[in-house]
Amino acid sequence: MQNFDEVYQVVRLIPHGRATSYGAIANYLGSKGGARLVGWAMNAAHTKDDVPAHRVVNRNGVLTGKNFFETPDKMQQLLESEGITIEKDQIRDFDKVFWDPSVELG
Template sequence: MASSQENLFDNIYQVVKLIPVGRVTSYGAIAKYLGSKAGARMVGWAMNACHTMPDVPAHRVVNRNGLLSGKHHFGGNVMQELLEAEGVKVKNDKIIEFHTHFWDPSLELL
């Protein structure tokens, strides 16, 4: 039987898989969409746990200010390189024009 944490992680991964190329969202936006405003930390834990899952684009999940707060889990500048390959500009570990790249699942997944 799967634990409730495993089920939550699976739900988080399903949302992350829907983030379009060239767009980003935040831990909190995913948590809010899933009905847990205080669950941003749990979304972060899910992102940390999915690095062996190539179909989960964890690099598209950043903090609420557009900072690459999970960068160290990718090693080196991999997170930034993946975002830049999708047309998202990053400077000093922060997404340039974050508001134009932001994808809000609560608005996009009606």
């Protein structure tokens, strides 16, 4: 879906070592479909390897979709590989690594 494509575009623009939330993307796209559809888009994006879905978490910074990866630890592993610290499946200092598309992209 085209809506999903926009989501992929935003997710792809997430800088290395940063993370954003489903709601932030939904908000940037004008709440199109809401945060849920962003997560759903990630599911479709799962087939695409160009979309770093591991950099997308919920507004709490929790790795809710980690279970959807090849391995539940894969998401955390990728994030830690980028310098992001994970504490109990949650990003530490999420406010610091948080990447708001509506702010960064304008």
